[in-house]
Amino acid sequence: MNIPMSSPDLTDAERQAVLEVLQTPILSMGERIRRFEAAFRELTGARHAIAVSSGTAGLHLCVRAAGIRPGDAVITTPFSFVASTNVLLFEGAIPVFVDVDPRTGNISPERVAEAARALAKGGATARRFLPPSLRRQDSPPLRAILPVDVFGQVADMDPLRAVAAEYGLKVIEDSCEALGATYKGRPAGTLGDYGVFAFYPNKQITTGEGGVIVTDDDEAADFMRALRNQGRAPGDTWLQHTHLGYNYRLDEMSAALGVVQMSRLEELLRKRERVAAWYEAGLREVPGVEIPFVTPQTTRMSWFVYVIRLEAGIDRAAVARRLAERGIPTRPYFVPIHLQPYMVERFGYREGDFPVTEDLGRRSLALPFSGVMSEEQVAYVCRALREVL
Ligand SMILES: Cc1ncc(COP(=O)(O)O)c(C=O)c1O
Incomplete structure (x- = not known):
């Protein structure tokens, strides 16, 4: 017997939805994106959902929205898919890894608290938490925590939020593997300042490639919507770009597929x-x-x-x-x-x-x-x- 590692679960409804898009002239930034985003607001109760071209793109936009800049430190986990750390490196930030809970593989809140305390204090204690090649430099400002909901189980977010509140840190929840999970009854993706889901074909739902960011932060949502669309802020024309942005848009065929997957x-x-x-x-x-x-x-x-x-x-x-x-x-x-x-x-x-x-x-x-x-x-x-x- 030959068994595939993973398979998407698709029906004629998904195929039909994609074909319907192809019978219209609108292949990007149309009605399907809006419907796909609405499904995430409904699922999570978040004020904003922003569809993007991948989970990685979504996490990268959260890093920008959190104001993480070159040389800033972010506490995160080494037990993850590389993208959760790569998005920090894209912005020149310093990953401060801490070890994980041996039972779940999720970031250890105790280790996070320890690292935050040390970095706030500075000096030799702080340097111990930095990557080895950076241990001779001054300890960097700590800006955020980036936990990952590993294998579909939400990280222990309450103590992580407490650490974030104590040290004034943003929390980016990487829920790329956890769509639909709940933690103490609360939906994955809504437990930090921003949450991100991903839809590669091995995920719980798929759009081929794609991701969604959820957040309650109005200003951050506007900013991330602009960045996904080449930095065009509300009011900008097609060739006006308020910010340095990216093409992180999700196309309508993918969104149409996603709308049906979300309904299932x-x-x-x-x-x-x-x-x-x-x-x-x-x-x-x-x-x-x-x-x-x-x-x-x-x-x-x-x-x-x-x-x-x-x-x-x-x-x-x-x-x-x-x-x-x-x-x-x-x-x-x-x-x-x-x-x-x-x-x-x-x-x-x-x-x-x-x-x-x-x-x-x-x-x-x-x-x-x-x-x-x-x-x-x-x-x-x-x-x-x-x-x-
Ligand atoms: C934990 C984690 N973060 C980020 C990503 C990146 O998502 P994508 O492959 O859609 O860029 C994935 C999925 O592959 C993931 O498992």
Whole structure:
């Protein structure tokens, strides 16, 4: 059996919606974008939703809106997809990594508080938190916290917000993996100053490529709308550009696809929950396998991927190889950001800098996952894993 790593869940309604756009002359900045954005306001209760061309683009606009400038420090997590850190580097900001909670893989609020305290104090204590190659410089001003809702589980946002309030920091919530999740009953994406969702085809909903920013901040929303559209502020003509902006617009075909996917969100999330439950039942008792941990404050997990951890000492590469021989692809989710070649080169990070992240990075294995997987396919993966182990 050959099983895909992930698959979008599309119906004729999505195909029809895209074709309908192609029967009109408006392929960008039209009615579908407005409807897509409205669906996010409705889902999250946020005052503003801004559709953009990718999750990365959305996060980048939040970094600009938060006023993060070259040399500013931002506390974030090394256990994430690289984009959450890259958007800081785009603006010349300094990522201040802190380690994660070993159970969830989400940024540790205690470590964040420690780093914020140290950076506020300055001097040698602060420098200990900076990237190794920057430890000789003065400690930079701390501007923001950028937590990530890893694998569809919202980070522990209440203590993070408390740290942000204490030190006057902005919070950018990277909810690219967590559309539809809730934390103590509150929707992912709404727990900081700005939240961002992403819609690559392996995500809970897809637009091919795309993202949405949500925020309650009127001024920031105007600014980000301008930046996504080449810096055109309200009142600017097509060739007037108040700000340095980008082309981060989402096109109408993608938005039309997204409108239908959003109308099916509950169905899509339920199907993913069902697949996760099959995995859980199939893997709970398998020696050497740790299944995902969901904290009690996660009132809804929005399953993005299904990532197990292998017991220390098990040769993960060999397991992945043997599974691949049986038509089962896997991924080592995540390779820690601080150990990516460009980060090592630029900042001098080494193995051992963030032990919890590195341990998770070494032992995590994402199994094939999507809402369209059948019970039979999940059973096949579970059986194969048991045999291979
Ligand atoms: C945590 C996280 N942040 C950011 C992104 C970036 O989203 P995109 O691929 O749409 O740019 C992703 C998705 O790939 C992600 O998983």
